Amino acid sequence: MDWRETPAEVERAGAERPVVMPGPHGKLFGIFTPPAAEAPPTGMCVVLPGRTRWSWRSRLSVRSARRLAGAGFGCLRFDYHGYGESEGTGLKVHANRPYGEDVVAAIRYLRETLGQQRFVLFGFCFSARSALAAFVEEGDAIEGLVFVSAPLMEERGYWGWSYVLRALKDPVKIRAFLRSRKDWPRTAAMLAKALGRSVAGGPEERRFPFSQSFKEHFGALVRSRARALFLYGLEDRQYQEFRLAQGLLFAKLDPETRRRFEIEFWPGRMHAPVDTHRQQEVFERAESWIKALRPEYASTRKSGADASAYSN
Amino acid sequence: MATLAAGPSIIPDEEPLFFSSAGRPLYGAFHPAAEGRPGAPVVVFCNSVGHDHVANWRIEVLGARMAAARGYPAFCHHARGHGDSAGNFCDVTFEGLVEDAFSAADYARHLSGASRIVWVGIRFGALVAAEAIRRRRDAAALALWEPVHRARDYFRALLRSILFFEVSQGRRPDYTVDQLIQRLDRDGQVDTARIPVYRTFYSSALDSDLRRSLEAWSGPTFIAQVQRRHQLSPDNAVLKAALEQRGSKVAVALIGEEPAWDRLPDPPWTSEALLRDTGEWLYGLA
Numbered sequence: 001m002d003w004r005e006t007p008a009e010v011e012r013a014g015a016e017r018p019v020v021m022p023g024p025h026g027k028l029f030g031i032f033t034p035p036a037a038e039a040p041p042t043g044m045c046v047v048l049p050g051r052t053r054w055s056w057r058s059r060l061s062v063r064s065a066r067r068l069a070g071a072g073f074g075c076l077r078f079d080y081h082g083y084g085e086s087e088g089t090g091l092k093v094h095a096n097r098p099y100g101e102d103v104v105a106a107i108r109y110l111r112e113t114l115g116q117q118r119f120v121l122f123g124f125c126f127s128a129r130s131a132l133a134a135f136v137e138e139g140d141a142i143e144g145l146v147f148v149s150a151p152l153m154e155e156r157g158y159w160g161w162s163y164v165l166r167a168l169k170d171p172v173k174i175r176a177f178l179r180s181r182k183d184w185p186r187t188a189a190m191l192a193k194a195l196g197r198s199v200a201g202g203p204e205e206r207r208f209p210f211s212q213s214f215k216e217h218f219g220a221l222v223r224s225r226a227r228a229l230f231l232y233g234l235e236d237r238q239y240q241e242f243r244l245a246q247g248l249l250f251a252k253l254d255p256e257t258r259r260r261f262e263i264e265f266w267p268g269r270m271h272a273p274v275d276t277h278r279q280q281e282v283f284e285r286a287e288s289w290i291k292a293l294r295p296e297y298a299s300t301r302k303s304g305a306d307a308s309a310y311s312n
Numbered sequence: 313m314a315t316l317a318a319g320p321s322i323i324p325d326e327e328p329l330f331f332s333s334a335g336r337p338l339y340g341a342f343h344p345a346a347e348g349r350p351g352a353p354v355v356v357f358c359n360s361v362g363h364d365h366v367a368n369w370r371i372e373v374l375g376a377r378m379a380a381a382r383g384y385p386a387f388c389h390h391a392r393g394h395g396d397s398a399g400n401f402c403d404v405t406f407e408g409l410v411e412d413a414f415s416a417a418d419y420a421r422h423l424s425g426a427s428r429i430v431w432v433g434i435r436f437g438a439l440v441a442a443e444a445i446r447r448r449r450d451a452a453a454l455a456l457w458e459p460v461h462r463a464r465d466y467f468r469a470l471l472r473s474i475l476f477f478e479v480s481q482g483r484r485p486d487y488t489v490d491q492l493i494q495r496l497d498r499d500g501q502v503d504t505a506r507i508p509v510y511r512t513f514y515s516s517a518l519d520s521d522l523r524r525s526l527e528a529w530s531g532p533t534f535i536a537q538v539q540r541r542h543q544l545s546p547d548n549a550v551l552k553a554a555l556e557q558r559g560s561k562v563a564v565a566l567i568g569e570e571p572a573w574d575r576l577p578d579p580p581w582t583s584e585a586l587l588r589d590t591g592e593w594l595y596g597l598a
Contacts, residue, residue: 002510014398020328031339062395083370084369093579274503
């Protein structure tokens with residue numbers, strides 16, 4: 001079922017104002033939802049970048065912005081350059097070439113024009129990578145990051161043997177494979193790569209190269225003082241990549257840095273755009289995590305334990 | 313929030329704003345005209361619903377900018393329950409969409425000073441624009457971008473997409489479209505890959521028919537067919553003939569593309585041909 005506005009959300013909708021921000025590729029268009037006056041001020045502004053600033057199917061970013069504003073957060077949702085109303089040329093996006101510069105432009109506009117000082121970023125897949133990219137230039141100003149199910153590797157389609165073996169036991173995947181002849185060459189190539197990696201051996205970092213941009217941006221996150229929540233679905237292709245990052249990158253962090261990062265793995269998929277219920281769960285989890293950044297919640301925050309499969 | 317009571321505005325540049333419709337704030341964007349066409353009507357866009365609205369939003373924005381560059385003020389809006397507007401999508405009715413189109417048109421006329429309207433109906437928005445024309449007396453012209461001719465057919469296609477999705481996942485659906493309609497009536501909602509279909513919207517819009525809404529219309533009309541066909545579809549051909557029989561001057565553009573209406577295109581779908589042909593048609597209006 002789609003969401004229904006509460007009176008508080010309607011009230012925040014009435015306070016919203018459009019913004020037009022200077023960006024490196026032309027003007028960026030967005031909507032700023034000011035925090036509710038009756039809510040204790042958090043001093044934080046949540047930024048939700050997107051290819052559609054209202055996150056298409058169920059307008060969940062609209063709902064989240066109004067709900068977080070009701071809890072005392074300013075919120076900005078905006079269109080990337082080349083999308084929606086924003087100027088610039090629309091190009092097919094690639095996770096390893098995120099639009100961090102748009103997020104940085106938004107942060108600077110919020111600071112210079114609307115007096116916002118501390119920021120929380122929330123992104124899904126490509127937007128998660130774009131939010132992470134903003135840490136290079138604005139890491140000092142960012143309090144938190146919600147990073148949902150983004151690819152991390154240099155090349156698309158990393159398959160490990162555990163993924164292959166699970167797929168062989170899944171009749172839905174088998175039937176889909178048998179019906180899609182045009183994908184057989186690509187599938188064969190990915191299987192060959194999986195075999196090649198296991199045969200070639202060598203250090204895992206060499207066999208499974210993370211994208212250069214991810215390593216750079218992750219390093220900026222590590223150097224910042226921001227907290228982060230990483231959310232992946234066990235059935236997402238991207239989950240395999242993140243498991244490698246856990247072992248090769250997260251494991252090398254010093255304990256104090258590691259405590260800033262929470263990781264949750266959920267049953268099923270995050271990448272399920274037609275599953276409105278799952279999308280709502282993701283947004284609600286992001287909202288609850290962001291709300292817990294408020295100073296009065298400091299004593300109750302979870303420290304960077306890796307959650308086992310999240311049970312709904 | 314700007315209201316009609318705020319008085320006329322002098323806006324030097326494109327302005328995103330909120331305006332009121334039925335007591336709720338709706339998002340809109342006003343594009344003032346470039347110089348050179350005094351007294352031009354204002355172009356008001358009626359976009360489609362649900363996912364279709366998202367898929368066609370970029371080209372609507374570019375269309376409004378193109379119209380403004382051609383000397384026509386233009387106005388876009390998000391209907392209730394869509395985009396940045398207030399309202400619940402599950403409560404949307406066809407009558408509500410028409411009401412919002414009226415509010416958008418009134419506000420656009422107020423901002424621009426124009427006394428007449430060029431309606432641009434995109435996909436399902438064509439039914440809304442046509443109904444607005446039927447009920448108002450200020451239409452100067454009508455453009456239809458890949459119009460939906462009958463809401464009944466549109467809903468059946470949406471529900472059929474569920475069956476196609478099941479097949480694409482390697483599953484054999486054990487229900488028919490008619491059974492999905494029964495489920496919609498019983499449960500109030502059916503989820504498709506594109507939008508959830510609510511009984512409220514379905515029952516309110518089911519009998520909407522483009523030709524019937526336009527049966528008294530004889531103004532200049534532009535039909536842009538966005539399909540991989542080399543000739544007009546039967547529906548578009550019949551509509552064209554009916555309009556011409558009433559004395560309407562009808563221009564046609566065959567845009568030989570077929571965007572994937574059932575998924576969010578990346579990059580967003582735009583069409584230079586559609587924008588160019590629409591611009592030329594606007595330029596040729598008296």
